[in-house]
Amino acid sequence: MWLGSTAQHAVRAVLYITEHGIDAPVRVDDIAAALDAPRNYLSKTLHQLVRAGVLRSVRGPNGGFQLADAPDALSVARIVAPFLPSQQTRCLMGRPTCGGANPCAAHHRWQHVADGVIAFFEETTAAQLLADNRTPRAAARVVRKKPRPVSRRPATKRPATKRPATKRPAAKRP
Amino acid sequence: MWLGSTAQHAVRAVLYITEHGIDAPVRVDDIAAALDAPRNYLSKTLHQLVRAGVLRSVRGPNGGFQLADAPDALSVARIVAPFLPSQQTRCLMGRPTCGGANPCAAHHRWQHVADGVIAFFEETTAAQLLADNRTPRAAARVVRKKPRPVSRRPATKRPATKRPATKRPAAKRP
DNA sequence: AGCTAAGATCATGACGATATGATAAATATT
C-alpha cells in the first residue's frame, strides 16, 4: 500500500543489510535470496540507494553493500525517496496550487492525515524497524508512545571498518 | 499524492456534480471544462462510477450524470475505490502474510498511520468536502473536532426529480 | 598476468495508467 514494489524491496533490503552487514558488505545474491527479489533488478535498486547516499558499495571479491550511516540516523523517508513518483504534491487532488489561500476541497481534512504519514516516514529509522522486528511482542507496545524525532547526530563516520580478510563460508557452487 | 489522476478526476467530478446536479443531470462536457480534464477519458471514468453505484447516467438530450445517493451518504472511499490498484494490502511492505502472528518490520508503527488514512476515506463525505469548499475559513476550524462517523441513513431515494423540461442555455456552438 | 567473484550497465519486453479520436447507441424534440 502506497509504496511501489521497488521501494518495498529497498526498505527490506536496507533492513537486511543493517542486520547482516555489521562487519562485512552483504552480497546482492544473498539479499535477493533472502527477500525473494529479482537479482538484477535489486542490484539496480541498491545502486540507486548508493547514489542517494544511503548505501556504500564495494566491487570485486568480498564486495557487497553496507550502510553509509548509522542505522538510527537513517529514516525510512531517505530509503524510499528515490522510488517515489516525481510529482510529489501533498494535495489529495493533485492541485498544484492547493494550500494557504487557495485550498482544494479536501485540503483541511486531508492535511492532518498526510502530516501523520509524512511524520512516519521522516521519524521512523531503520534501527527502530529492526528493533521492532526482533521483538514483535514489545513493538506492539512501543508504538503507543509519542515518537521521538529522528536522531540527528552527524552521520558518525565509522572508522573505515577494514575487515580483517574475513574468509566467508565460500561460494555456493565450488 | 496517493491518488492516481483518474481517482482525482473522479472525486472532483463527483463534487462538481454534487454542486451543480441538484435538479438536472450534468453533462460530461461541462464537467470536463470545469475540471480541465480530458473529455472522453472522463466519460469513461464517470461510467465506472455508474457501474459502482455512485452515479446515475441519463443518455440523450438533456442527459448527463447525477448522484445516485444523498451527498452525505457518499464517502470518498466509495468514489475512489474503483480506481485503486487491485492488490490492496495495508502492509507497507506489501507482505501478504503481514499482521497478527507474523507482522512485518514496519507493521505496528505503520498501522496507526494507515488506520488514520482509511478512516479519512471512509468517514469523509462528499457533502462535507463541498461544505468545506464553500467556507474555507470555517473548514480550517472544523477539522480540529473529532470527526463524526458517516451518516448511514438508507440512501434516500429521491422522488425521481422529473425536471420540467428545463431549457438549458443552449449549446456552445449554435 | 590471469582467474574469479562481485557490482554496474545495457537491450529488451510485459504491463497498467493515462489518455486521444472516431464511432456506436440511446433518447428527447421536431
Add this chain to the structure above:
DNA sequence: AATATTTATCATATCGTCATGATCTTAGCT
C-alpha cells in the same frame, strides 16, 4: 421519421514501473 444531443465504447498511442538476461567493469587472489 428525421435530427440533434448526449452517453458508451472501441482502437490506438504514450509513458513509467517492473522486471529478465546478457554483457561490461572492478578488484582481490594466486
